Amino acid sequence: MNNRTFVIGDIHGGLNALQQLLGSIDLKKTDQLIFLGDYVDGWSDSPGVISYLIDLKEKYDCIFIRGNHDALCHNWLIQDTYNPEWIQHGGQVTMDAYADLSKDEINAHIYFFEKLTNYHIDDQNRLYLHAGFTNLHGPQREYFESLFYWDRTLWETALAVDPTLTKEDPKFPKRLQLFSEIYIGHTPVTRIEKTTPVNAACVWNIDTGAAFKGPLTALEVNSKKYWQSDPVYTLYPEENGRN
Template sequence: MRTLTIGDIHGGFKALIQVLKRANVTPNDTLIFMGDYVDGWSESAELVEFLIDLNTKQKCVFIRGNHDVWCHEWLLDSHVNDIWYAHGGKETLESYERISYDKQQHLEFYENLENYYIDDQNRLFIHAGFTSMHGVTKEFYPKNFYFDRTLIESAILAEQIGIEKLIGTKYAPKRLNHYKEIYVGHTPTINYDCDVPMKATNLWDVDTGAAFTGKLSIMDIDTKEFWQSDPLPTLYPTEKGRNK
């Protein structure tokens, strides 16, 4: 029985199938998805259909990403947000036009996404970050859960100046000190010239750039063993994803 966390997928359904097979995932495994299921590659609607079904077969935790918020808003009122459309929404709209789906089921999927999840070992899973010095339960701006980048920037800075040994003490950056470990997506590791899950202090970034030129990653949070898909452009050779 493992707990596995999966980075941002961005419509790359083929990549998800690959990593589930490469990690030998079984119904006994708990899967924690870090958000951004849609926008980028061409199979967003198909991916959500698969996740809805997967949730009936094993324990899944679905974190809310900013792209999921935009797609949910479109499903609710049919209004196309220009920013969303330009950042992968176009491909998501086309995927929804292509398949037959139960709109109510999809709405419920997006509505039931979690802003964050804390497990029984005080490990936090959140798409982007938070800004409250008192932890996620005291966050004043919920949008930070799926838009913030300052948390990972703080962790990387702390790592660079060598204060990792202070984690767990009163001298550590307060946001990092609330949780045993923090897992995020949202900020691709390829931005830092890293194509595998990346650790900075007690924070792990598992978004390895599947929306762009990178791979989709799945990681065992206890052993830190991970598996990856092929680079997404090789799985969708006629598409650009978000490489625009």
């Protein structure tokens, strides 16, 4: 298979890591890039990440998934709302960075956030989304949109599945029977002391902790080969990220 599809984990304002990561891949015009969301909050380059992604879409086939931090930032940009939870989890550094942008730049970013998609299903029945879904009939019938970028039960379920079970077993979770593979971010694998992509059941978690002490990761979904930046905190030595 000549065409490659890369899925990229949570960036959290780490533009230096994103540029280093993509620079290491030797991208081709035929490559597809699927970003799993959480482009902002953590490191100081959140607006720079959005501008970079807008430009990147002019060169490559890119799909941008909505993350919970992206939804929070978008709400702030359009409503000027003060959300204490967002401020506590990386929003303040994003607010500070946006103070340097022009009105036209901010409007372009608002448009970017508006066009984010909640999930993507490819022609091989692989699902890509930021966090998860809860409806046993699939994301197409999910009752609450916010679950696509806030849910953690999908990942918790995948981690709890007995690895000896097959999808045909009646005890295998119904949500995980719907797709050949599911790619998510949202819950850093550093929580289970990993810094590389983790596969549980049919779910691949690509959030390798870029917001904290881990690297930023891109995984090619056909070969399962992955690339990583340096630990992102080493690229921002004067900052604390979300630590």
